[in-house]
Amino acid sequence: MFALVTIMQGYYADLYQWGMSLHHEKEFIKDCIQDVFLKLWKIRESVAVVENVKSYLLVTLKTRILKELSKKQFTHFTSLTEEYAFAFEFAEDLKLIDEEFEIYQIKKLNLALNKLPGRQKELIYLRFYQCLSFGQIAEVMAISRQSVYNLFQKSLNSLRRFYDVIT
Amino acid sequence: MKDYNTYTLKNFLEDDGFRDWVQRKGGPEEPFWRSFLLRYPGKKAALRQAERIILAAGHRDPAIDSREIRVEAEALLEQISVHEPGRAVETQEKQEGAHTRGWLPWIMAACIAAFLMTNHFLADKPAPPREASAARSLTSNLVKTRNDTDKPLRILLSDNSEVFLSPSSTLSYPSHFTDSSRTVHLTGEADFSVRKGSTPFMVYAGGVITKVLGTRFVVRAFEKDQNTTIRVRTGTVSVFEKGKSGPLKKAKENSGLIITANQAAVFEKSVRQFTKTLVSDPVRLSKAIDFESKRYDETQLSKILSDLEKAYGISILFDREQFEKCRITATLADENLYQKLEMLCKSIGAVYEIVDGQILILGKGC
Incomplete structure (x- = not known):
């Protein structure tokens, strides 16, 4: 059981961040994370070998949050692919950049990224913030890998619209 | 096989290795990406743009402590x-x-x-703290790495030489060494393990050039320090002052020093002079003599000193005639070299000095 606690500690910040993007309510998200791990403990004997712990946890937490929300708000999320809000604010990483032109470019891109529609933003978030592969993103977003690639292409098109310099 | 010649912005962003490299996570593909633009100079615009997007989707401070x-x-x-x-x-x-x-x-x-x-x-380890990443900027083919963390940062050079860069230190090195030279520039401190190669490996730091073929050594050259020091762990290195006009003046090279394992060269920047000394923590180069279990019983001093010489690769000078009659009973298990010497000297009423990277024993004898 200590291994499980260790896993929780290792991934907590990422999970919390992810949960807060889906629903901005601190205690609610903390409870959901507890539930996810407690459930994992209960089913530990029957759980299949998980290939990627992180994407497994992200998708489990997301399912949990959406389920709890639908109970709470009397709305029904029939599946994970349905529309839900994804609110996350990208903060540009300028620690290592000292060139003014570069800073300007990155800030502009950051604004464009934050304007992306929900699903596209979620994809960019999973790709560059949670650092998942396309296969893992497909798992977390509950869509096919090809759909992920298509959505990614769409995101780049949106970015181009917001930000004309991208070629 | 991926065809990088046709790589577009999208391909870069879809490449896990590329993303990890931009985010400074290290990983097996790091050397590849470091020198990517040398091999595919036409891809510069797309690579830069992809890099910007990844940085723009960056990290904020952890939302939970x-x-x-x-x-x-x-x-x-x-x-x-x-x-x-x-x-x-x-x-x-x-x-x-x-x-x-x-x-x-x-x-x-x-x-x-x-x-x-x-x-x-687990296939995927919990991510290490991201704030502990080091700066890297690419200017032409020179890579500049600065260590802003509080731990040594490992850098693997293209010839497989390994460098541990100390905190607050910067190393500049070509993403790919050419056939004619292996040259890096350092400010601050770094521990080098240089692979043997056909061309000399040279470190420029604090007005001193350290030249080796393959060995382990530490260079310390912080700008605020008065001295530049080079400590050798294994092998032999030569150090010489960096010439005013050209970097590699033959005359200057001759005025340099050769230093071997456990020796150190100190370059006093104000007077531009080298001194040879010993490192503060000499390590045993040979384990042939087992000080842990060995007990010296009424043993001649010269015999013990020669054991120490062999073990640490440092020459110990003393007047053989004067100390001929000295006999010592002792074990030299736990102490470091200096403590061992101190103990020996005490028992025969002598002192030791470090002169020119050697140890000198002075006393009246027994």
Whole structure:
């Protein structure tokens, strides 16, 4: 059981961040994370070998949050692919950049990224913030890998619209 | 095989290795990406743009601090114990009835053990703290790495030489060494393990050039320091002053020093002069003499000193005639070289000095 606690500690910040993007309510998200791990403990004997712990946890937490929300708000999320809000604010990483032109470019891109529609933003978030592969993103977003690639292409098109310099 | 010649912005962004490189996570593909633009100069615009997008989708400070996470971990442990009464009892016994706060050391201890296990079983390790990343900027083909963390940073050069860059230090090096030279520039401190190669490896630092073929050594050249020091761990290096006009003046090279294992060269920047000395923590180069179990019984001093010479690769000078009659009974197990010398000297009423990278024993004899 200590291994499980260790896993929780290792991934907590990422999970919390992810949960807060889906629903901005601190205690609610903390409870959901507890539930996810407690459930994992209960089913530990029957759980299949998980290939990627992180994407497994992200998708489990997301399912949990959406389920709890639908109970709470009397709305029904029939599946994970349905529309839900994804609110996350990208903060540009300028620690290592000292060139003014570069800073300007990155800030502009950051604004464009934050304007992306929900699903596209979620994809960019999973790709560059949670650092998942396309296969893992497909798992977390509950869509096919090809759909992920298509959505990614769409995101780049949106970015181009917001930000004309991208070629 | 990926065809990088046709790589577009999208391909870069879809490449896990590229993303990891931009985010400075290291990884096996790092050397490849470091020198990517040398091989595919036409891809510069797309690569830069992809890099910007990744940085623009960056990280903000952690939304939750480690104390809060610990509280959550404790809560999980409690929850589990409730569902598994047997386990809870077992844990409490070990804890001798401590209350909730006492869980903490338990979790911490378990975490260390569990981490060893999980790292084996999990495909994906928990990400290391991201703020501990080092700066890297690409200007032409020169890579500049600055270590802003508080731990040494490992850098693998293209010839497979390994460098541990100390905190607050910067190393500049070509992403790919050419056939004619292996040259790096350092400010601050770094520990080099240089692979043997056909061309000399040269470190420019603090007005000194250190030249080697393959060996381990540490260069310390912080701008604020008065001295530049080079400490050799194994092998031999030559050091010489960096010439005013050209970097490699033959005349200057001649005025340099040769230093061997456990020796150090100190370059005093104000007077531009080298001194040879010994490192502060000489390491044993040969384990042939087993000081741990060896006991010297009425042994001639010269015999013991020659053992030390062999073990540390440092020459020890003394007047053989004067010390001929000295006999020593001792074990030299735990001490470092200097403590060993001190002990020996004390027992024969002598002192030792470090002169020019050698040890000199002075005394009246026995």
